[in-house]
Amino acid sequence: MDLTLRSVGVIRSPFTVAVGTPIQPAYARGAAGEVIVADPYVEALDDIEGFERVWLIYWMDRVGAFQPRVTPYRDTRAHGLFATRAPSRPNPIGISAVRLLRREGCVLHVADLDVLDGTPLLDIKPYVPEFDAHPQSRAGWFEEPGEDRRLADDRFHGGRDGGAGGES
């Protein structure tokens, strides 16, 4: 089966390297940027203005190789990768619920952005609380994190110039 993606746009942000990039939108208050949607997909933005948040689905193009166990930013202990939001995943797909400030044509102005500048966009989905919000859901080791780190370092990006956001 062919599992090939197409970029449908690009994410512009203030963050050009992983080090210092917020690891989640929850830790990125005030970080504004733009989502620039490519021509064939602009009509698909109609009516998006009514949503306070949107999910950005993106390709973390500068992250390192998959590791089955990792010590995530929010802990001092190692966990299975699928029990973390670390970016070094088998498929480097990130999801971020960002605040939508306004739309101008092919551009979405967004805030609470935890994504590296130039990251390829794969999809935009409206954030719908009825589907997506489970505020009481038990959250494993995140409930007693070993670290209160909120910005990325270079552990998942091999010291290279970049990294597609902190966690995902």
Place this chain on the structure above:
Amino acid sequence: MDLTLRSVGVIRSPFTVAVGTPIQPAYARGAAGEVIVADPYVEALDDIEGFERVWLIYWMDRVGAFQPRVTPYRDTRAHGLFATRAPSRPNPIGISAVRLLRREGCVLHVADLDVLDGTPLLDIKPYVPEFDAHPQSRAGWFEEPGEDRRLADDRFHGGRDGGAGGES
């Protein structure tokens, strides 16, 4: 840039065709299934048991072609595709927050499943309320839906034998 995915497992569910499949986990109470993770990725499941919900990220392999405007299941009016959760997306990536019942080796037993049987798995992320839950987020046209449909029909699957879940 090469944007090629690899399947990391498969989702088993009671739903073999799109028609009648719940369009979201919120409408799939009691629908149980299994997530079967392939060998190279099983170690990455360690510590996932502590989470009440996980995000399944998957490839909607039986959905029809991208359409920029669609009339979604929950409305009688057309909207831009990116303002809906309809599955006919430029990249057919679905995200579903399902309940995790238990883990047995390479198998996650899950409930609230809105995914078609045999759907390729791309990623598993823990559901973390601090990152993912925004219960008051304004939800555009979803706040006054024109339809109360909760199960899919075949509008996005061209009458073919299948479809990767209802919405995503």
